Amino acid sequence: MSAQTEVALGRIIGAPVQRKEDGKLLQGQALWVDDMHVPGTVYLGVVRSPYAHARIVEVDVAPALAHAGVVAAWSGADLAEEWAGSLPCAWLPTEDTRAPEHKPLAVDKARYAGDAVAVVAATSRAAAEDAAELVEVEYEPLPAVVDPEAALADGAPLVHDELGTNRCYTWSLEAGEVDRLFAEAAVTVSQRYRQNRLVPNAMEPRAVFVQTVPATGEYTIWSTTQVPHILRLTLSGVLGIPEAKLRVVAPDVGGGFGSKLDVYAEEALALAVARRLGRPVRWTETRSEGYLSTIHGRDQIQEIELAATAEGRITAVRVRLLASMGAYLQLVTPGIPLLGARLYAGAYDVQGYSFRCDGVFTNTVPTDAYRGAGRPEATYAIERAVDALARAVGKDPVEIRRLNFIREFPATIASGLTIDSGDYEALLDRLLEHVDLPAFRGRQEARREAGDPKRLGIGFSTYVEMCGLAPSRILGASRYGAGGWDTATIRCLPTGTVQVVTGTSPHGQGHETAWAQIVADRLGYELDEIEVLHGDTAVAPLGMDTYGSRSLAVGGVALYYAAERIVEKARTLAAYRLGVDESEIEYVRGRFAGPDGSLTLKELALSAWTAHDLPEGMEPGLEASYVYDPPNFSWPAGAHAAIVEVDTETGAVELERYVAVDDVGVVVNPTIVDGQVHGGLAQGVAQALYEEAVYDDAGNLLTANMATYLVPSAAELPRFELDRLETPSPTNPLGVKGVGETGAIAAPAAVMNAIADALAADGVTDLDMPATPERVWRALREARR
Amino acid sequence: MRDVSLTVNGVRHELELEPRELLVYVLRERLGLTGTVVGCDTSSCGACTVLLDGESVKSCTVLGVQADGHEITTVEGLARDGELHPLQQSFHEHHALQCGYCTSGMLLAAASLLAENPSPSEAEIRQALEGNLCRCTGYQNIVDAIQAVAS
Ligand code: FES
Ligand code: FES
Numbered sequence: 001m002s003a004q005t006e007v008a009l010g011r012i013i014g015a016p017v018q019r020k021e022d023g024k025l026l027q028g029q030a031l032w033v034d035d036m037h038v039p040g041t042v043y044l045g046v047v048r049s050p051y052a053h054a055r056i057v058e059v060d061v062a063p064a065l066a067h068a069g070v071v072a073a074w075s076g077a078d079l080a081e082e083w084a085g086s087l088p089c090a091w092l093p094t095e096d097t098r099a100p101e102h103k104p105l106a107v108d109k110a111r112y113a114g115d116a117v118a119v120v121a122a123t124s125r126a127a128a129e130d131a132a133e134l135v136e137v138e139y140e141p142l143p144a145v146v147d148p149e150a151a152l153a154d155g156a157p158l159v160h161d162e163l164g165t166n167r168c169y170t171w172s173l174e175a176g177e178v179d180r181l182f183a184e185a186a187v188t189v190s191q192r193y194r195q196n197r198l199v200p201n202a203m204e205p206r207a208v209f210v211q212t213v214p215a216t217g218e219y220t221i222w223s224t225t226q227v228p229h230i231l232r233l234t235l236s237g238v239l240g241i242p243e244a245k246l247r248v249v250a251p252d253v254g255g256g257f258g259s260k261l262d263v264y265a266e267e268a269l270a271l272a273v274a275r276r277l278g279r280p281v282r283w284t285e286t287r288s289e290g291y292l293s294t295i296h297g298r299d300q301i302q303e304i305e306l307a308a309t310a311e312g313r314i315t316a317v318r319v320r321l322l323a324s325m326g327a328y329l330q331l332v333t334p335g336i337p338l339l340g341a342r343l344y345a346g347a348y349d350v351q352g353y354s355f356r357c358d359g360v361f362t363n364t365v366p367t368d369a370y371r372g373a374g375r376p377e378a379t380y381a382i383e384r385a386v387d388a389l390a391r392a393v394g395k396d397p398v399e400i401r402r403l404n405f406i407r408e409f410p411a412t413i414a415s416g417l418t419i420d421s422g423d424y425e426a427l428l429d430r431l432l433e434h435v436d437l438p439a440f441r442g443r444q445e446a447r448r449e450a451g452d453p454k455r456l457g458i459g460f461s462t463y464v465e466m467c468g469l470a471p472s473r474i475l476g477a478s479r480y481g482a483g484g485w486d487t488a489t490i491r492c493l494p495t496g497t498v499q500v501v502t503g504t505s506p507h508g509q510g511h512e513t514a515w516a517q518i519v520a521d522r523l524g525y526e527l528d529e530i531e532v533l534h535g536d537t538a539v540a541p542l543g544m545d546t547y548g549s550r551s552l553a554v555g556g557v558a559l560y561y562a563a564e565r566i567v568e569k570a571r572t573l574a575a576y577r578l579g580v581d582e583s584e585i586e587y588v589r590g591r592f593a594g595p596d597g598s599l600t601l602k603e604l605a606l607s608a609w610t611a612h613d614l615p616e617g618m619e620p621g622l623e624a625s626y627v628y629d630p631p632n633f634s635w636p637a638g639a640h641a642a643i644v645e646v647d648t649e650t651g652a653v654e655l656e657r658y659v660a661v662d663d664v665g666v667v668v669n670p671t672i673v674d675g676q677v678h679g680g681l682a683q684g685v686a687q688a689l690y691e692e693a694v695y696d697d698a699g700n701l702l703t704a705n706m707a708t709y710l711v712p713s714a715a716e717l718p719r720f721e722l723d724r725l726e727t728p729s730p731t732n733p734l735g736v737k738g739v740g741e742t743g744a745i746a747a748p749a750a751v752m753n754a755i756a757d758a759l760a761a762d763g764v765t766d767l768d769m770p771a772t773p774e775r776v777w778r779a780l781r782e783a784r785r
Numbered sequence: 786m787r788d789v790s791l792t793v794n795g796v797r798h799e800l801e802l803e804p805r806e807l808l809v810y811v812l813r814e815r816l817g818l819t820g821t822v823v824g825c826d827t828s829s830c831g832a833c834t835v836l837l838d839g840e841s842v843k844s845c846t847v848l849g850v851q852a853d854g855h856e857i858t859t860v861e862g863l864a865r866d867g868e869l870h871p872l873q874q875s876f877h878e879h880h881a882l883q884c885g886y887c888t889s890g891m892l893l894a895a896a897s898l899l900a901e902n903p904s905p906s907e908a909e910i911r912q913a914l915e916g917n918l919c920r921c922t923g924y925q926n927i928v929d930a931i932q933a934v935a936s
Contacts, residue, residue, distance in 0.1 A: 018877060027869075032822065253884065288826050672880065714927065
């Protein structure tokens with residue numbers, strides 16, 4: 001099998017095929033976890049701490065037990081013996097990373113507002129909710145710490161007393177002569193940015209449903225998860241149940257964006273209660289409960305310095321990051337900021353690179369992966385800092401980017417990784433075909449001269465990101481607890497259809513369609529002859545699931561190689577059946593042709609199944625599997641521009657245009673890819689303009705529901721203008737890269753740079769996200785003083 | 786408990802409801818119409834949108850007993866005789882859904898909009914969808930799908 005890129009795979013890969021998934025979703029026939037009804041089910045109500053930090057003095061469940069319909073109620077102490085281990089953190093980035101105990105119910109202390117302290121099981125959802133409110137918990141409130149800088153100060157309240165510090169870890173990387181480059185630099189810029197804390201808000205709330213067969217000790221866990229395989233093995237560890245006794249099913253899952261890449265207390269609780277009661281158990285979060293119990297994203301303080309020549313050529317980058325972990329480590333909490341650790345030089349060629357990140361515990365909801373995870377943060381810092389440098393050296397943002405782009409590929413960057421392929425200048429050129437920059441500057445200037453209070457601004461974001469997690473070897477070196485491979489099985493059925501089993505676990509991305517396109521292209525089946533199975537550990541026992549834009553770049557490539565194996569075996573069989581040498585067989589999409597006759601793959605599948613006449617030693621059946629471990633990450637890149645109008649009288653920001661030119665390698669389905677870009681952009685724009693989880697100093701989440709946290713609607717978002725270039729990835733035979741996170745990675749910087757451009761003449765260039773009217777207005781007032 | 790009579794997708798149901806039961810749970814748990822889903826508890830998301838006598842309402846803000854004597858259309862009632870409703874077909878063609886969790890609410894909100902205003906502008910569509918959140922699509926393809934059906 002060659003690892004050569006085959007761009008010209010044919011017309012099915014690259015076609016805007018309509019999705020196979022849609023029929024049931026459009027007609028209300030999806031199966032969501034909360035749709036499952038089984039007689040005898042008990043519903044869980046979780047009692048949560050109203051305090052950000054408090055000693056749990058006493059928990060009295062008796063009043064709840066007296067409530068009609070209540071079957072059982074337990075405190076954290078009551079369930080302590082259920083746990084064979086803590087809720088897992090699979091990524092401890094340094095040897096001395098502090099990983100505090102994290103049991104599904106807190107016993108001694110509640111460490112954030114929302115921390116679960118007791119659970120009630122009742123025969124109806126309503127009874128469970130009502131009874132949960134009757135549990136009497138006596139708390140001794142303690143001082144809380146919310147801000148990551150304050151958490152490191154002397155005398156700060158300790159989130160975990162036993163650790164003696166709130167520092168979780170310090171991770172650093174130093175490459176090149178950074179100090180010398182800074183000392184010799186003609187120009188340096190130093191910037192400080194705040195990454196606003198975000199609430200992922202997948203539209204389907206989290207839910208879990210557990211069925212058990214007490215006689216065999218087997219459990220089926222239906223979960224709104226992105227990671228059924230990871231959930232299975234980790235729950236095995238938390239509950240001490242052999243993995244073989246657990247089956248995890250992710251049925252239809254309504255979005256995740258990283259928030260369902262986790263192993264949650266409620267999943268462990270449902271399993272423990274099913275084990276105790278021998279009954280089916282269900283829990284569904286209310287949205288407001290989700291704000292307090294489902295992971296948040298971002299929440300970092302970033303300091304970035306650039307060293308440059310007088311004309312603005314960047315020589316070195318230095319970054320200091322403070323990342324809030326929240327109160328506990330969830331599945332990959334500490335690793336999230338480090339997914340951006342090597343990307344703070346962006347698309348630019350630098351010699352020196354220095355990065356340090358301190359992970360810090362605070363009395364807040366744990367942070368973890370949210371769309372982009374580490375890479376939006378890195379992109380934001382470098383893209384804003386490059387604009388600051390442009391202002392410092394008197395250059396245009398476009399010029400400064402051109403001056404600094406990486407130009408030779410593959411490119412080994414200062415931080416030590418190798419970018420597979422790209423053409424950053426071509427992306428920028430294409431962007432400027434859509435955006436007439438001189439005309440815009442004219443319009444901008446004219447407004448300014450006319451004294452129009454509505455300023456115009458343009459912002460650029462020329463990002464590169466690493467995704468497609470990931471080469472197992474690199475994950476191991478980064479102290480991640482698992483590999484980054486994925487699996488595919490293709491089973492050619494005797495009746496002319498084909499079953500595809502994938503280790504990825506889609507929850508809106510359209511894998512059933514895209515995977516069918518790959519198989520149709522390689523094996524010649526019609527799209528509706530291909531069944532794609534996923535998200536059930538009984539059907540797809542081996543997989544690494546869906547996150548980090550990995551599904552196509554890893555799982556899709558595994559499928560390509562499995563198809564190659566099918567072709568190989570079928571070719572041997574075809575040669576045997578046609579009585580010719582294998583070298584005489586020509587294979588073209590589903591048909592094996594010899595000098596005087598041919599056989600279709602479907603005919604061969606039937607003969608392999610009957611097995612009446614096979615070559616000596618050949619196994620019956622036409623089935624193949626492949627486990628693919630990528631040799632590198634995949635490296636999408638793009639050039640985005642935002643044009644904003646800022647009303648200096650009200651502070652209101654209006655996004656006039658957003659243009660995105662992306663290079664995500666070979667595109668399997670352009671319609672699906674556009675959809676992924678749209679969705680990512682919406683979340684990126686939302687980070688810049690609307691969303692922020694705000695805590696008060698006491699650790700109360702002030703934006704604790706959908707009415708106070710602004711998830712934008714259609715009315716707040718613009719039409720996005722998309723274009724694409726394709727630089728095939730040379731590391732996989734499909735030439736594909738990831739795409740799911742690009743929009744969320746690029747957009748915050750583009751929008752905030754545009755606002756800074758609009759207001760630079762008014763003296764406002766430092767503005768934090770989200771740029772709400774109030775924040776913009778205050779910054780302007782401050783600048784006028 | 787109160788006796789309530791509901792007509793859902795043209796089928797009449799006689800039910801005994803507790804006064805506090807929300808329409809969305811009556812549909813989902815009593816009638817098994819799980820196409821209508823719940824996305825929030827602050828009447829913010831619109832995932833639960835249905836038509837009540839032809840007008841879109843958030844079924845998480847309506848009590849089952851309030852719907853007594855009324856006609857309700859849910860997503861299950863949109864397709865007729867095996868043919869997708871034009872909006873369903875258009876959502877499919879325009880890739881207006883990804884995870885699909887917001888889709889039933891979007892379809893019914895759109896149906897209600899088009900009944901009132903058969904040829905809305907893009908801005909009018911965006912305004913009309915203000916109460917329906919989608920976290921996957923960025924709305925663009927939803928807006929396009931609705932506009933394609935508008936006359
Ligand atoms: S569930 Fe009804 S508006 Fe959100
Ligand atoms: S398609 Fe997922 S929320 Fe709209």
